[in-house]
Amino acid sequence: MSELPYDRVKLARQSGRPTGLDYIRNIFKGFIELHGDRRYGDDPAIVGGLARLKGSPVTVIAIEKGHTARERSYRNFGAPHPEGYRKALRLMKQAEKFGRPVVCFIDTSGAYCGVGAEERGQGQAIAENLMEMSSLCVPVIAILIGEGGSGGALALAVADRVWMLQNAVYSVISPEGCASILWKDAAQAEAAAASLKLTAEDAKSLGVIERILSEKDIGKKEFYDRIQKLLVEEIDVLSKDLDLVGRRYERFRRIGADVLSKESI
Amino acid sequence: MAWIHFLKPKNQLEEGGRTAAPVQQDAGEPEKNCPNCHKDIPLSRLWANNLVCPCGYHFRMKARQRIKMIVDKDSFCERYAGLTAGNPLQFPGYREKVDTVRTASGEEEAVVCGTARIGGQSCCLFVMEPYFMMGSMGSAVGEKITALFEYAAEHRMPVVGFTVSGGARMQEGLLSLMQMAKTSAAVKRHSDAGLFYLAILTDPTTGGVTASFAMEADIILAEPGAMVGFAGARVIEQTTKKTLPRGFQKAEFVLEHGFVDGIVGRANQKRALTELLKMHHGG
Numbered sequence: 001m002s003e004l005p006y007d008r009v010k011l012a013r014q015s016g017r018p019t020g021l022d023y024i025r026n027i028f029k030g031f032i033e034l035h036g037d038r039r040y041g042d043d044p045a046i047v048g049g050l051a052r053l054k055g056s057p058v059t060v061i062a063i064e065k066g067h068t069a070r071e072r073s074y075r076n077f078g079a080p081h082p083e084g085y086r087k088a089l090r091l092m093k094q095a096e097k098f099g100r101p102v103v104c105f106i107d108t109s110g111a112y113c114g115v116g117a118e119e120r121g122q123g124q125a126i127a128e129n130l131m132e133m134s135s136l137c138v139p140v141i142a143i144l145i146g147e148g149g150s151g152g153a154l155a156l157a158v159a160d161r162v163w164m165l166q167n168a169v170y171s172v173i174s175p176e177g178c179a180s181i182l183w184k185d186a187a188q189a190e191a192a193a194a195s196l197k198l199t200a201e202d203a204k205s206l207g208v209i210e211r212i213l214s215e216k217d218i219g220k221k222e223f224y225d226r227i228q229k230l231l232v233e234e235i236d237v238l239s240k241d242l243d244l245v246g247r248r249y250e251r252f253r254r255i256g257a258d259v260l261s262k263e264s265i
Numbered sequence: 266m267a268w269i270h271f272l273k274p275k276n277q278l279e280e281g282g283r284t285a286a287p288v289q290q291d292a293g294e295p296e297k298n299c300p301n302c303h304k305d306i307p308l309s310r311l312w313a314n315n316l317v318c319p320c321g322y323h324f325r326m327k328a329r330q331r332i333k334m335i336v337d338k339d340s341f342c343e344r345y346a347g348l349t350a351g352n353p354l355q356f357p358g359y360r361e362k363v364d365t366v367r368t369a370s371g372e373e374e375a376v377v378c379g380t381a382r383i384g385g386q387s388c389c390l391f392v393m394e395p396y397f398m399m400g401s402m403g404s405a406v407g408e409k410i411t412a413l414f415e416y417a418a419e420h421r422m423p424v425v426g427f428t429v430s431g432g433a434r435m436q437e438g439l440l441s442l443m444q445m446a447k448t449s450a451a452v453k454r455h456s457d458a459g460l461f462y463l464a465i466l467t468d469p470t471t472g473g474v475t476a477s478f479a480m481e482a483d484i485i486l487a488e489p490g491a492m493v494g495f496a497g498a499r500v501i502e503q504t505t506k507k508t509l510p511r512g513f514q515k516a517e518f519v520l521e522h523g524f525v526d527g528i529v530g531r532a533n534q535k536r537a538l539t540e541l542l543k544m545h546h547g548g
Binding site for chain 1: 350357404405411450451456471473477478496501504509
């Protein structure tokens with residue numbers, strides 16, 4: 001495990017790490033990919049569909065960065081457009097209809113910044129996901145496997161349980177973006193990374209995630225088996241919760257509330 | 266429908282046009298240069314016209330002034346006034362920055378919340394403050410907005426919100442990001458209770474606020490010329506290395522792309538809000 005937060009950022013971005021599709025293929029069986037948002041198009045940066053987790057059908061959604069240069073370009077480096085978020089929401093609503101749990105794998109530097117993304121309502125697409133996921137009546141588990149870039153990551157992470165890989169990062173802004181805005185110097189990214197508290201340990205101590213997943217044997221069968229076992233156990237627990245939506249509301253409701261001073265209300 | 270035409274985008278020059286007499290130059294009177302028509306406008310005249318230039322340009326407005334402009338006299342009752350965040354991440358320079366903007370803006374945080382009447386209609390109201398870290402959303406802003414929607418749901422009241430924001434507040438890191446989910450969940454509960462939420466997007470509404478409660482209203486209006494978007498124009502230019510289309514992310518552009526219901530200038534906002542509230546109140 002690396003000590004400097006900025007080293008974690010670099011690790012999280014490393015192209016050798018397993019990508020969303022690797023997790024889907026190794027943890028689940030019989031993945032059937034479902035395409036398109038039914039409104040505009042299909043976004044290759046987000047893959048989703050049906051699969052079996054130890055025999056039971058689940059809806060799986062993953063932000064995919066790709067491995068080779070060609071794949072990475074096809075996947076837009078894991079930076080989704082609004083149609084990606086809308087596809088994800090369509091699949092989550094479908095999961096709700098058929099009573100399937102949802103598992104999301106998140107790995108993005110952020111929602112794509114581009115003219116088309118703005119024209120098609122990037123902000124609106126993310127907002128709608130946040131709103132709708134907050135009341136989804138089936139268990140939702142989100143796992144940050146690499147980069148958790150701001151609203152673009154959160155749009156798949158309004159979940160009952162949020163887990164992070166040991167070297168994944170989760171942040172409101174990239175350290176480079178933060179440094180260039182605050183200190184007008186992107187080279188200060190290292191200092192920004194430390195200040196932003198973006199490591200898995202930070203996220204856990206801030207109450208933003210429940211669990212840190214060890215990266216021992218990352219990419220090997222043992223690694224995926226461990227995650228599979230945790231998912232099966234946790235989905236079992238969540239499926240029995242009669243107040244799932246209420247508890248999800250409270251999960252987010254309390255974040256930040258304890259740091260406030262109330263001089264008068 | 267008589268009211269619908271004032272929701273249509275107006276020729277900017279019409280806005281406040283009735284009072285557009287030639288500008289008198291009083292020696293010594295303070296003036297402000299309009300970034301749209303480039304004329305120097307006497308401040309007294311801008312103040313009298315809700316900070317709208319005779320050319321139609323809407324200057325930025327402080328939250329308290331906006332409240333005064335929009336609510337019935339003496340009807341505003343502030344809630345959660347003393348709610349402030351500390352420096353939860355011990356972010357360098359944040360404490361000092363907050364102290365400075367507090368003094369400069371006269372506000373404790375970047376949003377003012379409360380209950381009010383608009384044209385006789387009771388509602389919950391939030392107005393974001395551009396002069397407090399450009400309306401950025403940290404824990405306190407998220408908490409105040411969430412609490413307001415919860416209060417509105419409990420008392421079965423509509424919510425009217427004026428947004429202006431640079432997005433989630435960096436200095437509170439992940440806690441700021443989580444406020445997007447928290448406020449969205451509260452909006453959803455209020456909405457599922459069958460209650461009305463009207464948002465008016467003002468210049469600029471961006472980032473994490475656009476990607477949460479600004480875009481979640483039943484009816485979304487925008488002020489003329491307001492910049493509304495997710496990513497900043499400079500970031501997009503740097504990412505895509507392309508020149509941006511004319512009027513990109515202006516309210517008129519966002520209207521054309523289907524993400525706001527209409528554009529309403531300040532001169533007509535009270536009338537529009539009153540009518541829309543009445544239509545959702547059954548009287």
